[in-house]
Amino acid sequence: NAGVTxxxxxxxxxxxxxxxxxxxxxxxxxxxxxxRQDPGMGLRxxxxxxxxxxxxxxxxxxxxxxxxxxxxxFSLRLESAAPSQTSxxxxxxxxxWTSAGELFFGEGSRLTVL
Amino acid sequence: xxxxxxLDSQVPVFEEAPVELRCNYSSSVSVYLFWYVQYPNQGxxxxxxxxxxxxxxxxxxxxxxxxxxxxxxxxLRKPSVHISDTAEYFCAVSSPNAGGTSYGKLTxxxxxxxxxxx
Numbered sequence: 001n002a003g004v005t006x007x008x009x010x011x012x013x014x015x016x017x018x019x020x021x022x023x024x025x026x027x028x029x030x031x032x033x034x035x036r037q038d039p040g041m042g043l044r045x046x047x048x049x050x051x052x053x054x055x056x057x058x059x060x061x062x063x064x065x066x067x068x069x070x071x072x073x074f075s076l077r078l079e080s081a082a083p084s085q086t087s088x089x090x091x092x093x094x095x096x097w098t099s100a101g102e103l104f105f106g107e108g109s110r111l112t113v114l
Numbered sequence: 115x116x117x118x119x120x121l122d123s124q125v126p127v128f129e130e131a132p133v134e135l136r137c138n139y140s141s142s143v144s145v146y147l148f149w150y151v152q153y154p155n156q157g158x159x160x161x162x163x164x165x166x167x168x169x170x171x172x173x174x175x176x177x178x179x180x181x182x183x184x185x186x187x188x189x190l191r192k193p194s195v196h197i198s199d200t201a202e203y204f205c206a207v208s209s210p211n212a213g214g215t216s217y218g219k220l221t222x223x224x225x226x227x228x229x230x231x232x
Contacts, residue, residue, distance in 0.1 A: 004157070040123065040224055040225075041224060042118075042120075042204060042222035042223050042224045042225050043158070043204065043222040044222075045219060045220070048219070058219070090157055090158070092157075092158075102148075102160055102163065103158070103160070103220065105157030105158045105159070106157050107155070107156055107157045108155075108156075108157055
């Protein structure tokens with residue numbers, strides 16, 4: 001059982017380049033999330049999708065876009081990467097929006113923007 | 115708005131010693147509380163949670179946390195740690211009854227790195 005799968009695991013970009021982080025879950029979960037993790041700051045919510053067909057901004061959405069492609073997949077796009085977006089990105093899913101915080105996380109994608 | 119403060123960024127201990135990782139939260143409404151653990155180069159895993167009922171909650175690997183409403187705390191404890199407990203621990207809060215856009219969203223603390231020495 002794969003759970004939550006993220007690709008790529010590592011990526012180096014130059015300032016201004018674009019890229020998409022892919023996320024897929026095989027647990028038939030309704031809700032999906034993108035977080036970024038920075039040292040000393042914990043995890044901060046970028047965007048979330050409470051259910052298929054809906055997306056909403058989280059705490060730090062600037063510079064990002066998302067697509068809930070179907071129930072399984074939720075992608076995060078950086079249109080014009082900036083050094084401030086150097087971070088570890090985590091995708092997560094939960095059974096639904098009322099799952100009381102029980103999230104299942106992927107292994108993370110480490111992004112460096114030069 | 116809700117917030118979480120983890121009072122220690124790093125906690126070094128020796129194997130078989132007791133440990134406490136401190137967490138305080140702020141919220142104007144009722145809360146759910148969580149501890150997540152992150153082992154090196156992995157994603158976060160749920161360790162334990164408080165939703166309602168008994169204020170003392172336990173995990174399968176010997177950790178426990180107590181919800182203290184008057185002190186707005188949810189400290190994590192283990193009476194005897196192992197080398198394998200070395201990881202980063204995150205306290206998190208959600209406010210299920212806050213309504214609007216707060217419903218269901220988790221707010222994480224800054225994390226506490228627990229290092230267990232032999």
